[in-house]
Structures are given as structure tokens and as C-alpha cells.
Amino acid sequence: MGDAEIIPIGTRGRPGRGAGKQPSSAARGLAPSKGGGARSAAKRQADSQRPAEDPVALHPDAPAEADATPHDAQPGGGGPQARPYRGPGAPGGRAAEQRPTPVADVLAEAERAAVTTRERHPLRGIPTGEWLAAFQHAAVELFGEQWEPKLAEFLAFLRRRVTGDYIVDEYGFDPEITERFLIAALRPIAQKWFRIEVRGVENIPTTGGALVVSNHSGTVPVDGLMTAVSVFDHTGRNLRALGADLVFKMPIVSTAARKGGATLACSEDAERMLRGGELVGVWPEGFKGIGKPYADRYKLQRFGRGGFVSAALRTGVPIIPLAVVGAEEIYPLVGNIPSLARLLGVPYIPITPLFPLLGPLGLVPLPSKWLLEFGEPIRTDEYEPGAADDPMLVFDVTDQVRETIQQTLYSLLMQRQSIFR
Amino acid sequence: MADAAGTPQGGHVVLVTGVSRDLGRRCARALAEHPSVRRVIGVDVVPPRGDIGDVSFVRADIRNPVIAKVIAKEDVDTVVHMSVIATPGSAGGRNTMKELNVIGTMQLLAACQKAPSVQNLIVKSTTTVYGASNRDPAMFTEDMQPRRAPRAGYAKDVAEIEGYVRGFARRRGDCRVLMLRCANVIGPHVDSPLTSYFRLPVIPTVLGYDARLQFLHEDDLVDVLGHALESDVAGTFNIAGEGIVMLSQALRRLQRPGIPLPGFAVGGVGSALRSARLADFSPEQQAFLTYGRGVDTTQMRDVLGFQPRFTTAEAFADFARDLTPTGGRTERVLGAVADRLPSTAALSRAAAAPPSSVPTTTGPVEAVETR
Numbered sequence: 120m121g122d123a124e125i126i127p128i129g130t131r132g133r134p135g136r137g138a139g140k141q142p143s144s145a146a147r148g149l150a151p152s153k154g155g156g157a158r159s160a161a162k163r164q165a166d167s168q169r170p171a172e173d174p175v176a177l178h179p180d181a182p183a184e185a186d187a188t189p190h191d192a193q194p195g196g197g198g199p200q201a202r203p204y205r206g207p208g209a210p211g212g213r214a215a216e217q218r219p220t221p222v223a224d225v226l227a228e229a230e231r232a233a234v235t236t237r238e239r240h241p242l243r244g245i246p247t248g249e250w251l252a253a254f255q256h257a258a259v260e261l262f263g264e265q266w267e268p269k270l271a272e273f274l275a276f277l278r279r280r281v282t283g284d285y286i287v288d289e290y291g292f293d294p295e296i297t298e299r300f301l302i303a304a305l306r307p308i309a310q311k312w313f314r315i316e317v318r319g320v321e322n323i324p325t326t327g328g329a330l331v332v333s334n335h336s337g338t339v340p341v342d343g344l345m346t347a348v349s350v351f352d353h354t355g356r357n358l359r360a361l362g363a364d365l366v367f368k369m370p371i372v373s374t375a376a377r378k379g380g381a382t383l384a385c386s387e388d389a390e391r392m393l394r395g396g397e398l399v400g401v402w403p404e405g406f407k408g409i410g411k412p413y414a415d416r417y418k419l420q421r422f423g424r425g426g427f428v429s430a431a432l433r434t435g436v437p438i439i440p441l442a443v444v445g446a447e448e449i450y451p452l453v454g455n456i457p458s459l460a461r462l463l464g465v466p467y468i469p470i471t472p473l474f475p476l477l478g479p480l481g482l483v484p485l486p487s488k489w490l491l492e493f494g495e496p497i498r499t500d501e502y503e504p505g506a507a508d509d510p511m512l513v514f515d516v517t518d519q520v521r522e523t524i525q526q527t528l529y530s531l532l533m534q535r536q537s538i539f540r
Numbered sequence: 541m542a543d544a545a546g547t548p549q550g551g552h553v554v555l556v557t558g559v560s561r562d563l564g565r566r567c568a569r570a571l572a573e574h575p576s577v578r579r580v581i582g583v584d585v586v587p588p589r590g591d592i593g594d595v596s597f598v599r600a601d602i603r604n605p606v607i608a609k610v611i612a613k614e615d616v617d618t619v620v621h622m623s624v625i626a627t628p629g630s631a632g633g634r635n636t637m638k639e640l641n642v643i644g645t646m647q648l649l650a651a652c653q654k655a656p657s658v659q660n661l662i663v664k665s666t667t668t669v670y671g672a673s674n675r676d677p678a679m680f681t682e683d684m685q686p687r688r689a690p691r692a693g694y695a696k697d698v699a700e701i702e703g704y705v706r707g708f709a710r711r712r713g714d715c716r717v718l719m720l721r722c723a724n725v726i727g728p729h730v731d732s733p734l735t736s737y738f739r740l741p742v743i744p745t746v747l748g749y750d751a752r753l754q755f756l757h758e759d760d761l762v763d764v765l766g767h768a769l770e771s772d773v774a775g776t777f778n779i780a781g782e783g784i785v786m787l788s789q790a791l792r793r794l795q796r797p798g799i800p801l802p803g804f805a806v807g808g809v810g811s812a813l814r815s816a817r818l819a820d821f822s823p824e825q826q827a828f829l830t831y832g833r834g835v836d837t838t839q840m841r842d843v844l845g846f847q848p849r850f851t852t853a854e855a856f857a858d859f860a861r862d863l864t865p866t867g868g869r870t871e872r873v874l875g876a877v878a879d880r881l882p883s884t885a886a887l888s889r890a891a892a893a894p895p896s897s898v899p900t901t902t903g904p905v906e907a908v909e910t911r
Contacts, residue, residue, distance in 0.1 A: 274878045281871045283792030289784050289834050290678045291752050367674035367831070370748020370803070377750065387677040387684070 291377035297357065301379050302348050309348045312486050313445060319493035320353040322439055328393040330431045331358065331400045332520050333441035334419055334528065335408035338450035338469045341484060342443050346400060349491055358400045359392055389430040401427045406466040416447035417532060419525050425517040432507040437496035440520050442527035445489030448538050487538050490531045494523050551578030552769065555616040557602055557648065558623025559592065560584035562729060563761065567622060569593040570762040576770055581614055602644040608651035611658065618660040619652055620765060621645065624701060626694045627733055627820050641697040649708045658715060662768050663705050665721045667778060667835050668695045672827040679836040682776045695824045716774045720764060723780035723835060726859045727758030733820040740819055741866045743791055744809050747800035751787040751832030754780045757850035757858060767846045777844050778835040781852040787829060790856060795865030
């Protein structure tokens with residue numbers, strides 16, 4: 120073997136773990152050392168020369184017990200205290216162990232035998248300076264170079280939240296929580312999962328009331344959320360959704376909807392919001408559109424009773440048709456359990472190829488490629504004041520909006536390479 | 541103004557019902573100090589508990605025709621009806637409460653109809669008539685009806701009372717009838733189902749719902765009655781402070797912990813609290829604390845010409861001032877952290893007002909109403 124470097128493993132040849140004679144080296148390493156501090160400078164030098172067995176041992180502030188690892192096995196050479204390697208067959212035990220300072224060593228050994236199972240907190244060895252550095256590093260990672268004001272702002276934000284010192288508007292819309300959490304959480308889904316491509320953003324007015332009218336699809340109203348995120352990211356405006364009364368009946372959903380700026384789809388609220396200069400989103404197909412079977416995808420259903428057109432006519436705001444392609448494929452609806460749906464008081468219980476077959480995994484939407492196209496605004500301010508009470512005119516405008524969306528859907532479907540690309 | 545409203549020589553003689561309770565007593569006292577008022581007669585079945593000042597108290601039950609004699613004898617020209625009670629507890633049971641509310645109003649209106657001297661009728665109603673449900677519009681205007689007609693309790697009483705008042709207004713076209721639908725009155729001295737709810741050390745809420753609340757400060761209630769007396773406007777008006785406070789936000793401002801309970805459990809907790817006489821948690825209050833309610837106050841400002849001094853948030857802050865926080869640990873921890881970080885202490889002050897996309901508030905009692 121000569122001077123070949125042998126890296127020992129295990130108990131290093133001595134009876135160790137389970138032999139009942141001596142605590143294992145790992146156990147001894149945990150025990151506090153009384154003799155560690157008495158080691159000579161030469162020994163320390165030898166320590167620093169060999170590769171670090173214990174990263175903590177290299178730290179200047181590390182506690183003394185980190186140095187208590189036995190060094191019997193280190194390769195030859197180095198300082199004056201260096202010893203030749205003892206083979207596996209060499210007699211182990213307390214007497215055979217060579218230590219630089221025998222008296223201190225014996226004392227330390229006696230101490231160790233008594234305290235082999237002392238509890239030690241895993242974070243005890245980490246000094247405060249390290250903590251601060253780690254904290255600073257994390258802050259820089261999280262908030263960027265200007266982390267100090269950002270962190271202060273974040274703390275102020277948290278305090279504002281827990282003291283209730285924020286403002287909601289009369290619909291319960293909480294812009295702070297919407298922009299910081301709801302939209303921030305949905306943005307990666309919109310950008311990475313559905314890879315939403317938005318066209319015709321310039322058709323959305325930057326100020327004043329406007330009514331975005333969209334097709335509805337996808338079994339679960341994900342399209343509404345994605346539209347809101349896309350509109351916010353491209354125009355900075357919050358899309359105020361009009362939701363069915365079922366939304367406000369369901370716990371948690373109702374809270375989130377109100378906080379996110381939605382309100383009930385009724386003419387009073389729609390007109391109130393539009394008069395207030397909000398950008399309002401409406402999905403007139405309702406449950407007929409969202410719960411239609413996969414075979415009927417991209418076939419627009421009846422557009423309600425045209426209430427959205429009356430609201431726009433009364434307030435004179437433009438109607439912006441929006442065609443959403445891709446939402447139909449996220450949960451392909453192949454079946455329904457009407458009896459259970461009636462029992463639960465919901466419009467339908469969806470069965471998709473993956474749900475409920477795969478359980479919760481079936482709730483993951485398929486990553487279809489989405490295209491959103493905002494059409495030319497349809498002006499409503501040129502009609503006479505009483506136009507909203509003319510049912511024929513309301514039906515005409517409704518059909519015009521519906522046709523526009525349907526045609527846009529067809530043209531977008533032609534442009535799409537495949538469902539997922 | 542006073543002459544246009546038909547103020548009789550020497551000022552109004554006002555009859556106020558329901559003076560035994562705190563709000564009625566305070567309103568009667570305030571009306572007695574009003575310059576256009578000559579005399580205020582307070583009526584109730586039990587004597588008022590506090591000082592009624594210049595108000596002369598007549599112990600009479602509005603449920604029997606004695607009230608007509610009082611009106612005729614005192615030559616009353618203005619009747620302020622405030623004795624609609626919301627809690628069966630104080631009246632001694634739901635039947636008594638209903639009788640006091642509905643039969644009492646009927647008798648009072650019958651007496652008013654017979655008395656030609658009565659020229660003004662001011663009824664303090666409540667926004668509870670709009671109900672609270674998931675089908676509600678965000679803001680009720682005066683001409684809206686509740687989405688579901690109330691079937692029981694206070695809301696039904698008020699709906700019936702309003703019906704009788706409308707009938708009276710039809711029959712006595714010469715009499716000015718003003719109905720004030722007040723939002724939940726709140727303030728340090730108010731003892732109502734809602735204030736006793738907020739005074740609970742740990743406040744039960746309905747899991748998954750966050751109600752929109754609107755309040756009227758007690759001082760504003762007193763003011764609006766004085767304003768109603770001297771104006772010559774008739775009709776129905778919503779009276780509420782500006783803005784909205786969410787229930788969760790209200791609890792945070794109170795610094796009191798809330799326990800979210802599933803909807804079906806809240807009823808049981810409510811009846812337990814009722815039997816323990818801690819809070820009155822009626823079904824309509826449960827609906828209110830689930831869905832909340834907002835009323836539009838444009839008419840109040842533009843037609844009635846009344847501007848409350850307190851916004852909803854300010855009224856709630858005034859109510860919360862005297863309550864000791866029972867929670868708020870998170871806030872204290874965050875405050876300690878913010879103070880501990882030396883570099884951020886100055887910056888957090890600067891960060892309170894930087895121009896950013898997120899609207900920052902400058903005070904706890906600021907409210908913005910978008911319209």
C-alpha cells in the first residue's frame with residue numbers, strides 16, 4: 120500500500136457502533152469537548168490542510184465541539200503531531216487512541232461517556248452574522264437591489280392589512296389585494312400555462328366606462344379570470360366582472376369575487392358601474408355557454424335577454440366584443456350528472472376525460488393555447504335617449520355583438536395551429 | 541325655510557315616540573333644543589332611563605287610542621315615530637315586539653289621520669327592509685324592493701310599517717310624510733344587536749363570506765331628524781354614512797379576533813349567544829352579516845340636502861375607540877419588526893406616501909366612494 124491515500128469510512132477500524140465498548144465516532148463528535156481548546160497551533164494547521172470534513176469546523180465562530188472530531192484517520196505528513204495510519208486490524212479502544220495532550224484527552228473521554236445523547240438544536244451553530252447575511256441575501260433575491268425600501272413598503276403593506284387600514288369601494292373591490300395577490304397569482308398561469316396571446320388591446324379605451332362582452336366557455340369560469348389578468352397587464356385597468364348570483368352564494372368564491380371587483384350581473388349594478396366609468400366585463404351566455412358539451416365548442420349560445428345592451432345604451436358606453444379561443448379545451452365537458460347537480464343546486468356537475476377519473480389531478484386544466492382578440496368598439500352613444508326601451512333595437516345590437524364574436528372566433532380558430540400550440 | 545315648511549306660530553309641537561330607549565331619548569332632547577321647536581312631547585310605555593331635558597314625557601301606550609287624545613290635546617303638528625324596535629329581547633318577546641311595532645304604528649297613524657293639526661310625519665325606518673341576499677344589487681336605491689320578501693322578524697315588521705305609512709301618505713295628501721331608512725346606527729352609546737355583536741370579545745363570522753357594511757353614526761341620526769324637521773321634503777330616503785367597510789376589515793380595525801364558522805353553525809351559536817344574553821343574532825342579522833348590504837345615498841344628499849358628518853369608516857372608528865382590543869397580536873409583531881429594522885423605520889414613513897400603482901392610505905378613517 121505504501122503511501123497510498125486511504126480514505127476510511129465507518130468506525131475507522133475500531134469497534135464502534137453497536138460494539139458496546141465505545142461510543143461511535145459520530146456520537147463522540149456530538150459530545151462537547153473539554154480538550155478541544157487545548158490543542159496546539161500545529162494541530163490546527165494540520166486541520167486546515169486536510170479537506171474539510173465538517174464545514175462548520177472551518178468557521179472561525181463555530182463552537183469548540185465542532186473540532187472534536189477524531190483525526191486518527193488523516194493521511195500521513197503535515198505537522199509534528201501527525202501519526203501513521205492505523206490499519207483496520209489495529210487494536211482499537213480507549214488506550215490505543217493517541218491524542219496530542221493525553222491528560223486533557225482522558226479527561227475529555229471521561230466527560231464524553233456521560234453525555235452522549237445531549238439534545239442540540241440544529242440551528243445552534245449558526246451565528247447571528249450568518250443569519251443577517253442570509254436574510255439580506257434573501258431580501259435581495261426577493262426584492263432586488265433596492266430591497267430596503269421595498270421591504271419597508273411590504274411591511275407597511277402588511278401592517279395596513281392587519282389593521283384594516285385600507286379602502287374598498289362600494290362593490291367590495293379591494294384593489295390592493297387584487298393587484299398584489301389575485302392577479303400576481305394568476306399571471307404565471309396566464310403567461311406560462313395558457314400562453315395567452317392578446318390582440319386588439321388598443322380597442323380598450325384607457326379611460327371611461329366600457330363594456331367588454333365575451334364568449335364564455337371552459338366548464339369553470341377560468342376565462343373570466345384570464346381576461347381580467349390580460350386586460351390588467353396590457354392596459355392597467357381592472358376588469359370589473361359581472362357574475363351570476365350563484366357566484367355570490369358560494370362561500371369563499373363570493374368573498375374572492377367581491378374582493379376581485381366582481382358584482383352581481385343585474386341591470387342596476389351594471390349601469391351603476393358603467394356610469395362610474397369602470398371597465399365592465401360581461402359573459403352573456405352565462406351557464407349555457409360555460410357548461411356546454413365539448414362537441415358544441417365555439418358555438419355561441421343565446422346571449423341572454425340582451426340586458427347588457429340595454430345597460431350600455433342607457434349609459435352610452437362602447438361595447439367591446441371579445442373572442443376567447445382556447446378556453447373550451449381546458450376542461451372538455453363530455454358528461455353531466457343532472458340529478459346530482461339539481462341536488463346540489465348547481466347548474467351542472469361536469470365530467471371531463473380526467474375528472475372525476477383522476478380525482479384532484481383531473482382539476483388541472485389542459486394547457487391549451489389561448490388567443491384573446493378584442494374587436495372594434497361598437498358605439499352606443501349615437502342612439503336616441505329612449506333607445507334602451509326599444510326591444511327591437513336591443514335585439515339588433517345584441518345580434519351584432521354576437522355575430523362579431525362568432526366571426527372572430529372562426530377566424531382565430533383558422534389561425535391556430537393546434538389546440539396546444 | 542321654516543315658514544315655507546309651514547311652521548306654526550311659535551314653533552313646532554313635536555311628538556316623539558319611543559323615548560324610553562337611548563336613541564329616542566337623545567333625539568327628543570336634540571329636537572327640544574331645535575330653534576323652530578316650541579315643545580317636545582315624548583311618549584312611551586315606560587319612562588326614559590336618562591335625562592330628557594326639556595322634553596315633557598307622557599306615559600302612554602301607542603297601541604291604544606289614548607295616543608289620539610294626546611295628539612289632540614297638545615295640538616301636535618309633527619309626529620316623529622321612532623319606536624320601531626329591532627330586538628325582541630328588550631320588548632319581552634317576539635309577540636310583544638311585533639305588537640309594539642305593527643299595532644303601535646297602526647294606532648299612531650290612525651290617530652294622526654284623525655288629527656287635522658298633524659302636518660308632518662317623520663318615520664325612522666331602517667335599511668333592513670331591503671333584506672340581504674346573494675341576489676342583491678351592490679347598492680340599493682330608494683325605489684328598489686327586497687329581492688326576497690321578508691317572512692319573519694324585524695324586517696317583516698318594518699316592511700309592514702312602511703306599507704301602513706305609505707297608506708297614510710295616500711289618505712292624508714296634505715300631510716308631509718318623510719320616511720328615513722337609516723343604515724345600522726353605531727356609536728359609543730348605541731346598544732343594538734349589531735353593536736353588541738361587535739362588543740363580543742371573539743366575534744363569530746360566517747366562513748367564506750365577507751359582508752359589506754354601512755353605518756350611520758348616532759350623532760348623524762340626531763342631526764338628520766333635526767334636518768328633516770326644518771326641511772319641506774317628503775318621500776323616502778336612505779340615510780347612511782359614505783363608503784363601505786367589509787366585515788373582515790371592521791374586525792381588523794377593532795383588533796378583535798373573529799372565528800369563521802360554517803353557515804349552518806352560525807345559527808346555533810347565535811341562539812346560544814341569545815340565551816346567554818350576550819348578543820342578539822337574529823336570522824336577518826345573520827343574512828346581513830353573510831351578504832351585507834349597501835344603500836345609495838345620492839337622494840339623501842341631493843334631494844334631502846343632508847350630509848352626514850361621519851363616513852361609515854369614521855363612525856365605526858368612533859365606535860371602536862372605547863373598545864379594548866382583544867386581539868391584534870400580528871399587528872404588534874409586525875410593528876416590533878418594523879421598529880427593529882433600523883434602516884426601514886425611516887423608509888416606512890417615506891413609503892407611506894410614494895407615488896405607486898397601489899393606492900396608499902394616509903389615515904385609518906379615510907373613505908373613497910367611486911361614483
